[in-house]
Amino acid sequence: MTKSIIQNTTKETNLYNKILLLSRNKLFYTKFYLDDTFQNRIILIFIHISFLFININKLKDSEKYKPFHQNMFDLIFKKIEFNMREIGYGDVAVNKNMKFLVKTFYNILLNCENFKKKSLSYKINFFNKHLKFKDVKKLLNNTGIIAYFEKYETFCFDLNPNSVLKGDLKFNYK
Secondary structure, three states, X not given: OHHHHHHHHHHHHHHHHHHHHHHOOHHHHHOOOEOOOHHHHXXXXXXXXXXXXXXXXOOOOHHHHHHHHHHHHHHHHHHHHHXXXXXXXXXXXXXXXXXXXXXXXXXXXXXXXXXXXXXXXXXXXXXXXXXXXXXXXXXXXXXXXHHHHHHHHHXXXXXXXXXXXXXXXXXXXX
16 A cells, blocks of 8 residues: 555656646747746646646546545645745745645636647736736737647646656657
8 A cells, every 4th residue: 555655756746746747848938938936836837737727627527536636735735835835935924825736726727628729819918917027118029928728738738647647648749
C-alpha cells in the first residue's frame, strides 16, 4: 500500500515538475510579453493543468481518475503555499491568497472547456483578465499566446490518459 502511494506521488510530482517547466518557458516572457511574476507563473500552471483535467474528465471512465485529480490539486496548492511562505508571506496572507487562488483555478478550469471553440475576442479577454503583460499595446493583439494554448489543448486531447498519469508530458511549442 505504501509503495503504491509513493509511486503515485512520484508520478504526480513528475507531472507537476513538467508543467512547472512549461510555465517557466522563456517564450511567455519574451515573445508573448508576459511579466515574469509569481502570479503569472501560477496562472500559467493553472491553465496548463486545466487542459489535462478537462481531457481526462471527458473520458467514459473518468470516475477512476478522481484520485489523480485530487492528488494533483493538492500537490499544486501545497507547492504554491510552500512557495508563498518561502517568499515571506505570513499565515493570514497565505490563507487569504490561497482562497483567492482556488477560486481563480476553478474559474480558469471552467473557461478552458471548449477553448478552441471560443471566439478570438473571448480568448483575448480571458488572457487579459488573468495575466499581466509588460506592454499594454501588445497585449491587445497578442494572438501568440492564444496559438500556444490552442496547440497545447490539441496536444492534451491527443494524449493517452495513462501517459498523463505517468507524468509523460512532452509538449514542445515552436
